[in-house]
Amino acid sequence: MATIILGGGVSGLLTAWHLHRRGEAVEVWEAEAEPGGWVQTLPWNGPGGEPGRVEKGPQGILVRAGSPADRLFKALDLPLNSPGKGARWVGKGDQLIPVPAHPMGLATSPLMSLRTKLRMALEPFQPVRPAEPEEGLFEFIARRAGRGMAEELLAPMVAGILAAPPHLLSVDAIPLLRKWESHGSLFNGVRKSGISHLMVPEGGMGALSSRLAERVPLVRTGLRATALEHLPGNRWAVSAPGHRAEADRVILALPAFEAAPLLAPLAPAASEALASIPYTSVKLWHSRHTPLMPFADGFGFLIDPPSGRPYLGTLVPSWIDRGCAPEGLMQLRSFIGDSTLWEDPRPEEPKDWAWTEARLKRWLPALAPALQTREEVSPNAIPRAEKGHRARVRTAVEALPKGLDWISNARFGPGVRDVIEGLEDWA
CATH class of the missing domain: 1.10.3110.10 (protoporphyrinogen ix oxidase, domain 3)
Structure with a gap:
């Protein structure tokens, strides 16, 4: 069976990897210049040009021995590094409250x-x-x-x-x-x-996307599908500017809002269900500072929404992934949510670095000024499984014609681990 997979993010690459291992002919079409979608590791050199990196999407992945994720990384010969056990905090009121390392610690926690x-x-x-x-x-x-x-x-x-x-x-x-x-x-x-x-995979989370792309026989980049056509004999044609191909099956490994218009002429009920799935946008500020102890040796902190709106918290990537920051620097990753979701008291106020630094200083008053900053805007980054999501996904999948399928983190769960587990069952 010949399969074309539309979308070269982790969902599409992992689907292609499973099918290729089963002996099926498969090719991936990715609209962007590089595969990986949100799971990419981007270069960010230090103040003196020293090598460093940032994650476009997830900072790491939770792995349990013997789990689908564990099996996948072993099959890909991709080493994993663990940062170990680090402190975590929740910001409530005017203080950072430690999160107990063990559930039994909740009995005495002020959280x-x-x-x-x-x-x-x-x-x-x-x-x-x-x-x-x-x-x-x-x-x-x-x-x-x-x-x-x-x-x-x-x-x-x-x-x-x-x-x-x-x-x-x-x-x-x-x-x-x-x-x-x-x-x-x-x-x-x-x-x-x-x-x-x-x-964290050796080299960052993007190493997962890169290794999967290496193991798939054909990944075409810069190719955005614009139309699907049902052919006689239950075959399918896919068209993109300057390119057309036929296959026995087409898998749309795309966000719901990108899959919906492609399906509208062929499966209107599926298209309507997918178009109704909302997505959440976030803004990220990466920053590098001289280390602040003990905060530099921990996971970071999350903010109780009434104390932050729409500032959601800050992670410490230099602890999670030791290779991301130049030696002697602490790297932070601060998250700013969608103002329309978090009752932002000043939605018109720009969420620039000065705004973000002021929020950081509230919780970390001794934090040194940033030596470097980098802004990342992530539109429609996370599928928002609102109430009724299960019915929307079920309607979309059941309304697809034979030979079409839809694979996405909106179907299996928002995290990389959710996609790995969902696709192992699907495959």
């Missing part, structure tokens, strides 16, 4: 009230609810761990991952939650699933 802690201790005894109807993320956590947990801790944790308020989201925004509950409780699910560790 939550005593009432919330007592209710959370009852989580293993809560009944399991059927998967249908779809549940909201806030409602799911409130049902399992208590409303206090959902109100006091969920928002900063979700903001740091999905850049969206939890009350908007479906539980499907974090696919692991339903899997854990299937073991009887979240506590049992985490215990039986095993511990995942934050890992």
Whole structure:
């Protein structure tokens, strides 16, 4: 079977890799000059020209021994590095509160009230609810761990991952939650699933995209599909400016908003469902400073939304990935959310470096001035699985004609790990 995959991000490259390993003829069309999509590692030299790098998308990936991600990196012969255990904080009120390294530490943590802690201790005894109807993320956590947990801790944790308020989201925004509950409780699910560790591929997350592209026989870059055509004999034609090709199957490994117009003439119901899936944009400020201890030896901090809007938090890439910053410098990555989602009190105010530095200084008053800064704007970077997402995805997939499929992190889950696990099942 000959397959054309539209989209050379991690979803498309990984799909092609699976099909190629099965012996199928496959080629990937990528609209941009380089494959990888959001999973690319970009060069950013130091103040004196020293080598350094930044991530366009995720900073790392959580990997558990024996998991699909673990199997993938081993199959690709791609080494993983672990930063180890580092401190994490949540910004609430006017202080950074340490996040306990072990769940048992929550019993004495000021992150939550005593009432919330007592209710959370009852989580293993809560009944399991059927998967249908779809549940909201806030409602799911409130049902399992208590409303206090959902109100006091969920928002900063979700903001740091999905850049969206939890009350908007479906539980499907974090696919692991339903899997854990299937073991009887979240506590049992985490215990039986095993511990995942934050890992970074040698050379950065972009090494995953590069290695996959190397293992796929044909990746065409600078080729944006503009039309699909159903041919006799259940074959398909794909057209792009100056190029046309035929195949037995076409897989759209594209964001929902890019797949929708291609499908509109052929599968209007699928197109409409995909067009209704919203995406979240974020702005990032990378900065380099002289190290500030103990902050430089930790993961970073997330902000409780009422204390930040729309500043969501700051990571420390120089701790997560030791090769990203020149020696002797601390590299930060600060996240600014979409003002329309976070009740920004001054949405008209430019979110420039001066604005971001002022927010950083609130939490890290001793932070030295930045030696370097770099702005990254990430439009429509994260699929926002709002309530009703499951039905939208189901409608889209079931309405596709034979020989067409849609693969995306909007289908399997927003993280690289979600895509790896979803595609292993799909393949």
